[in-house]
Amino acid sequence: MLGWSRGYKEMSWCPEMTFRAMISSISDGIYITDSNGYCIAHNEAFLRITGIPINVVDRNVSTLIDDNLISESATLEVIRTRQRVSIITVFPSGCEALVTGNPVFDDAGNFFNVVCEVRDLSELNSLKDDLKRSKQLNKQYREILVSYNPALNNDEQKITVRDPKMQSILDELPRIGDSDATVLIYGESGVGKGLIASLLHEHSTRSTKGKFIKVDCSAIPSSLIESELFGYEGGSFTGALREGKAGLLDQGNHGTVFLDEIGELPLLLQVKLLSVLQDHKILRVGGTTPLSMDIRFVCATNRNLEKMVEEGTFRKDLYYRLNVIPVAIPPLRERKDDIFVLTISFLNKFCQKYNRNVSFVPEAMDCLYEYSWPGNVRELENIVERLVVLGQSSLIKKIDLPEKIRRVSPTMVLADIDILHPNEQEIIPLKAAVAATERQLIVQAFQQNDHLGPAAQALGIDISTLLRKCKKLGIKRVATSTVEMPV
Incomplete structure (x- = not known):
């Protein structure tokens, strides 16, 4: 589409067809006026880039200023x-x-036209940002590859971190391991609570005297969990073995018992566990004689135990017995630096397991970095294994990633967190929360209003502020009403 205005007849210096072809072939926007500011011609790119309605393009530029349609004019x-x-x-x-x-002069030096070129910088800025991120990513990638030693086996390299918060937790493990104090590990599902518990056992003297016994409180039916934990005497209930059976706590004697998902433990069992913590003795189901036990307890949960205490679903006295040394593991989205080292660690692990030799291209690594990882480290490990197994070439590219990871951009990292109705466990930096909230509200305003003016009014801000925030937050969908802008 090529727009022609009443002043086109003045452009006798250029044949119509030649001029039409010339201006239409230009990818930048072209806007031409006479010496008085009346529009003579424009191309389709101008309308596409600017979003100015075609019915106002022919007006004199000064009237656009007077009517507050634009704030200034080139x-x-x-x-x-x-x-x-x-x-x-x-x-x-x-x-x-x-x-x-640009001013246009005739052979006699008389000024008679203005030609404006409108170049879209959005794509250029995006390419510059992509190039900058790619360079940073390549630098980090090289550093990780240099520092990571693939010769180490899985036992020697149980956990790989670069994040300062995680490194601080690992630095404390030897001191915590030296004690018998009960440890309560907090964190979302998949962050590695079980691995931290295992490392605590390895850093303690109990690692040479007893076993590390993991008990998933959410996986054992409530009707069986008591007998599984404490064991039972022969004939104590229908179906019981004649000779009885030792429980999981017996197996953890002189060692460490890791009670995962402790928040799922029934209230009746909470009473018995509290007794074990206080008296260091257990009583089997159907038994009458307590048995002395030397057990170090490490527990983990992804629930808010304090709130459960207030609601009466978790015993207060047990909570304080367990929460002697709290360890909070941040989710993977809050320790972005660990994504690189964990990815390479898992890549090496599965390449050895499946006899493959593959690597990630920087663009694919960039997508992994931007993804929010709701399933945390466990999800990352599963994704890497899938890519190694199903990969058809030696390079894992962006197209090979799951769609939910490919489609994530830097401005969408918080898209899966409902800021307006936050989950009690999702604590994010205030600055990020404010940005995400603004983004949600602006997108909602655009969904409810077809034009910039009403959208800005609904948000209680002026149009220029709305446009500035759209640019800052990476919001590309903008309504099509006329707005103050230079031409």
Whole structure:
């Protein structure tokens, strides 16, 4: 589409067909006026880049100023100075553009036209950002590859971290391991609570005297969990072995018992566990004689035990017995630096397991970095294994990643967190929360309003502020109403 205005007849210096082909072939926006500021011609790219409605393009630039449709004009500045003028602005389409106005003179030196070139900077800025991230990613990738030693076996390299918070936790493990104090590990599912518990056992003297026994409190039926934990005497219930059976706590004697998902433990069992912690003795189901036990307890949960105490679903006295040394493991989305080292660690592990030799291209690693990982380390490990098993080439590219990871951009990292109705366990930095909230509200305003003016009014801000926030937050969908902008 090529727009022609009433002033086109003045352009006798250029044959119509030649001019039409010339201006239409230009990818940048072209906007031409006469010496008085009346539009003579424009190309389709101008309408596409700016988002200015076609019914107002023919108007004199000065009337656009008077009617507050634009705040300043490169065209009028050229008419005033007879010199080249450049300005950078954000148009109603949401595009940031460089507008360059050029004066046109005839052979006698008389000024008679202004030609404005409108260049979309959004794509250029995006490419620059991508290049910058790619360079940073390549640098980090090289550092990790240099520091990571693939010759180490899985036992020697049980956990790989670069995040300062995680490194601080690992640094404390030897001191915690030296004691018999009960440890309560907090963290979302998949962050590695079981691995931390195992390392605590290995750092203790109990590792040479007893076993590390893991008990998943959520996986054992409530009708069986008591007999599984404490064992039972022969004939104590229907189906019981004649000779009885030792429980999991017996197996952990002189060692460490890891009670995972402790928040799922029934209230009646909480009473018996509290007795074990206080008296260091257990009583088997159907038994009458307590048995002395030397057990170090490490527990873990992804639930808010304090709230459960308030609700009466978890015993307060047991909570304080367990919460002697709390260890909070942050989710993977809050320790981005660990994504790289964990990915390479898992990649090495599964390449050895499946006899493959594959690696990630930087673009794919960038996608892994930007993804929010709701399933945390466990999800990352599963994804890497799937890519190694199903990969058809030696390079894992962006197209090979699951769609939910491919489609994530830097501005969408918080998209899966409902800021307006937050989960009690999702604690994110205040600055990030504010940005995410603004993004949600702006997107919602655009969904409910077809034009910029009403959207800005609904948000209680002016249009220029709305456009600035759209640019900052990476919101590309912008309504199509006319807005103040330079031409």
